Amino acid sequence: DAGVIQSPRHEVTEMGQEVTLRCKPISGHNSLFWYRQTMMRGLELLIYFNNNVPIDDSGMPEDRFSAKMPNASFSTLKIQPSEPRDSAVYFCASRGGLSEQYFGPGTRLTVT
């Protein structure tokens, strides 16, 4: 299995631009999580889906952030418009029937 796949691995964009991060979970996993990691705040859960349905989006910082999961094999996290304070590493993780979450390699976002 290829594990959780995220793209792009690195993204550099200018303030005000739209950013779309992509995630392909492990096949057969029914839960998907989006995290943001910064030095100051550590690992923060932004949103998670169960069977493609958003269950808890209380971690989404503001309306500029949105996430979708149109099917079991694909999810997107969109930031529009982006701001410098959004610079972070964004991780996607998926989970099957057990408790373990499998993380992807992350997308390093830099907003200038």
Add this chain to the structure above:
Amino acid sequence: QQQVKQSPQSLIVQKGGISIINCAYENTAFDYFPWYQQFPGKGPALLIAIRPDVSEKKEGRFTISFNKSAKQFSLHIMDSQPGDSATYFCAASIVGGSNYKLTFGKGTLLTVNP
């Protein structure tokens, strides 16, 4: 509100020594306590996990000690090796139900000197 407090923030250990990282939680409903290991440029990966029905779990050089009454758990790395140098995160969650999610500690940067 930080529900899982992790210490220390950073730790330097000599090769062969014991590394100890501590975590404390507040929510008594938590019933699953994993530790994740993260190398630079990589995503966190599950290292070892414990449920509250046991006080200790050992896997190779890694041991979790759990104290339910004190609401604390710790990771011990025996015979620490330079390859163990990474950031370690404790976490806690409630297994089952419809609102499952992990609450992470802030992380501990471990450096094992050769």
